[in-house]
Amino acid sequence: MSTAPLPTHLGDALRQVMRGVAATVTLVTTEQDGVWYGMTATSFTSLSLDPPSVLVAVNRDASLHDPLLRRGAFAINVLREGAAEAAMSRLFGNRAVSTEERFRHGRWRCHPSGLPILEDAQAWLICRLLERLEVGTHTLVVGRVEDVSPLAAGVAPLVYVDGTYRRLAG
Template sequence: MTAAPDLGTPRLAGPDLLRSVFRRHAAGVAVVTARGDGPVGFTATSLSSVAAEPPLVSFGVGTASSSWPVIAEAEHVGVHVLGEHQRELADTFARSGADRFGAPTRWRTGPQGVPVLDGVLAWLVCRVVARVPAGDHRIVVAQAVAGDPDGTGRPLLYHEGRFTALRD
């Protein structure tokens, strides 16, 4: 008979346990943008590929986020995969009250009027197809309609509560 592995002492599930577990999960870093009366955006580590046919992605957004009112009504959003050279940009879009689209952020109006960030590894403009309630967040599902996968560099990661890079 094989001995059972030591699984540690289990804790009751709750927000602190979830945060502690996901601090150990390395995630890619993206910025999601949309246009309302002006451009809005936020840093997301919840970006996921959902399906290839049709091409669907998803991401989570907190309903208390300053970007949520625009995302809640937007027909299209921009999804930007950040490179390791863009830690400052990730910080800017993660910081409450920051002028996210002011200098030094470089951006332009892209397809469907969506703000598209310059210098990213890849970007998509997506048509929102669903907003699914999930606690204090909404899971947004969106279908890619345009994009560019040809940026250069290595991806920015989020791990242990900070932005980091791959190591060789």
């Protein structure tokens, strides 16, 4: 893999293109030695139904990175649209906010696996670490899905695009 520095114009252009790619906002969470960790992630995507698997890219600098790999398990909490959820996304995506403070917002509970799940999420998934791949600043984390939340009525995810939080029209 090339480690050559990215030309400025390409970096700027890529950033601009990615601003226009709408993404559902999730909170990735894990637990290690009784401590909860969590961060905002829009890189979450489904991977396969066989095995049931999902993918998320986690910055190696993120406080959740090492605990997630050591624990070998994580949860994905898909946020609903709403002002409280947008505020949570900002908190869980802000390096200046402590892990403890992040979990003071929203109704969190402990799943039988020990992982933190958000009661009011549109959906949550419990995943066991299946594969990992280091790419530049990030680790691609592949999780095997071991449990999913009960089906919620309607679909109204929190969407992040062009640097702002939106709701799906319609």
